Amino acid sequence: MNVLVTGGAGFIGRWVVKRLLNDGHQVSVLDDLSNGREDNLDEFQGHPGLVQFVIGDIKNRGLLEKLFAEGRFDVCYHLGASINVQDSIDDPETTFNNDTVGTFYVLEECRKHTVKVVFMSTCMVYDRCMDDKGITEQHPIKPASPYAGSKIAAENMVLSYYHAYDLPTVVIRPFNTYGPFQKTGGEGGVVAIFIKNTLAGKDLHIYGDGTQTRDLLYVEDCARFVVAAGYSGRVNGQIVNAGLGRDITINQLAKLIAEDDGKIKHVTHIHPQSEIPKLLCNYDKAKELLGWEPEVSLEEGIRRTAEWIQTSHLM
Incomplete structure (x- = not known):
């Protein structure tokens, strides 16, 4: 397939790119490097499947139009976002524009070109877990930060395009992801x-x-989940969790x-x-619809x- 990964130079994004390349797809990456790093993709330089790495902003509609017109994408893995909770509290406008407005612009291009959307949301949209059965997708949400609020707004837009336009979309909510290539400074995990x-x-x-x-998910398990959501029609129009279950x-x-x-x-x-x-994540739905479950224990991760x-x- 021809695939676009927004935020593909980020921590999770680079692992998603790696997985897609290993699976034999043609991958384009769009990243403004506000969170991502160019050297996260060094491993793939010269890889025949890495079609292009574009440094640019998802809010640049002209750039998006050009990318989608030329790319003939089958799937867009939309991971590009502002991700820092504290930043969203200090500066809610930037987070809202990146995570909600930016997602709308991506959705519009996907609608025009009939491209499946895998939207990366977050476990931070949930209210606290009340028992040891874990948080299912039906669990109450609570926008306790502008980051969570912006993601919930974007989720609703993503699902509206499934219902209004019959566009294949899926909302994924990975729990706290960690592993190699995550930043180790104050903005890291x-x-x-x-x-x-x-x-x-x-x-x-x-x-x-x-x-x-926290339910801590190893990044390669997370990337496997993200990629699988793009391959399966069974999750279209759905919200799906992924976590360790511990x-x-x-x-x-x-x-x-x-x-x-x-x-x-x-x-x-x-x-x-x-x-x-x-x-605490309940990932039964991911197991049922995608055959996915975590493979890496916390200690090994x-x-x-x-x-x-x-x-x-x-x-």
Whole structure:
């Protein structure tokens, strides 16, 4: 197939690109490099399947029109977005424009050219998990940040194009994804930050009391899920979760990663109003419709991530 990946130079995006190339597709990447990095795609330079890497903005309608007219795409994996919760609280307009308005522009091109849309949403749209059965797709949503609100708005637009225009679309909600190529600074994920600080002998800072839980999905499992959603018509018009199906408190995660418990410190939460106390994924729907389930345990994923951080000299 001919495939477009927006946000393809990002952390999850580059793994999606890798999977698509391995499956033999012709892949175009669009990324404005606000979150992504050009060197995330270094591994694929010269690959015959990587048709083009365009540095550009999904809000540039002229650029989108040209890309879609020339690309003859079968599927658009729309991963391009503002992803930082705190940034969305500080500057909601940028997040809304990127995540909601930008998604509308992508949808319009997909509608004109009849291109399937796989829309990357987030588990952050959910209200807290109340039991150990996990969060299903029918679970209540709660836009506790402008990031979550913008994603919910975009999800509704994506699904409206399925119902109004019979355009094949799917909304996917991966839970907290981590692994190699994730940023290890303040804008990165908790696993990458904890590993980097542990390797550097620094303290691990936990926001609040650390009892909040996360369901942590290894990035290659996530990419497998994302790609599979584009291949299957069974998920068209659907919302589908993916996660490990196991949650862990941030306190437990820190102890799992830290070599010295004395290095674990609790600090004042920077955005307690948008904190979700418990996140636990129920991925039964993904298993039923896509035959997908996670393959990498948390312990193995942490080991692989630590190895990558060490060999990439990111300490």
